Amino acid sequence: DYDISYTVWYSTSSGTSTEPPSGASTMSGITGTLATLSRLTQGTTYYIWVAAISSVGEGSFSTRVSKRTYKAPAQVEKVDLVSISCVQSALWVFWLAPSSERPIQNYEIEYRSLIRSTDWNRLLPNP
Numbered sequence: 001d002y003d004i005s006y007t008v009w010y011s012t013s014s015g016t017s018t019e020p021p022s023g024a025s026t027m028s029g030i031t032g033t034l035a036t037l038s039r040l041t042q043g044t045t046y047y048i049w050v051a052a053i054s055s056v057g058e059g060s061f062s063t064r065v066s067k068r069t070y071k072a073p074a075q076v077e078k079v080d081l082v083s084i085s086c087v088q089s090a091l092w093v094f095w096l097a098p099s100s101e102r103p104i105q106n107y108e109i110e111y112r113s114l115i116r117s118t119d120w121n122r123l124l125p126n127p
Contacts, residue, residue: 002054006030009049009061010037017064020049028053043071070103079107 011024027035040046045068052059078098085092097104109123 002056004052004054006033006035007051007053007058008035008037009051010046012041012044012046014047014066015049015064018049018061020047020061020064024049040069042069044069 005028007026007028008030009020009024009026011021013021013024015021015024027037037046037048045066047064047066049061049064051061080096080098082094082096084094093109095107110120111123112118112120
């Protein structure tokens with residue numbers, strides 16, 4: 001049995017399909033098969049390689065993969081309200097998701113009584 005860890009190389013330069021360029025950033029000592037690369041530049045393509053390491057040595061690099069990070073919108077996009085249905089003590093609110101290259105992480109819903117209040121309340125999502 002060998003203890004295996006992994007090293008991830010990443011760069012904005014493409015290197016070759018099986019080898020990162022010199023100067024690529026690294027994340028080493030990863031013991032599982034998941035790594036989070038953070039503090040990346042928005043709207044930038046990153047090239048990524050992985051290699052396994054054991055007491056025998058370092059394995060060859062994986063084939064390069066690439067992924068472009070999302071670019072944050074200049075402002076939060078408007079949601080188009082489609083309909084509201086009501087019954088005695090509930091409202092069903094339906095809307096269309098905005099079209100965006102960036103996936104929606106969540107929605108914030110605020111409401112208030114038009115009769116009794118000018119204060120807005122925030123509806124918390126179900127856990």
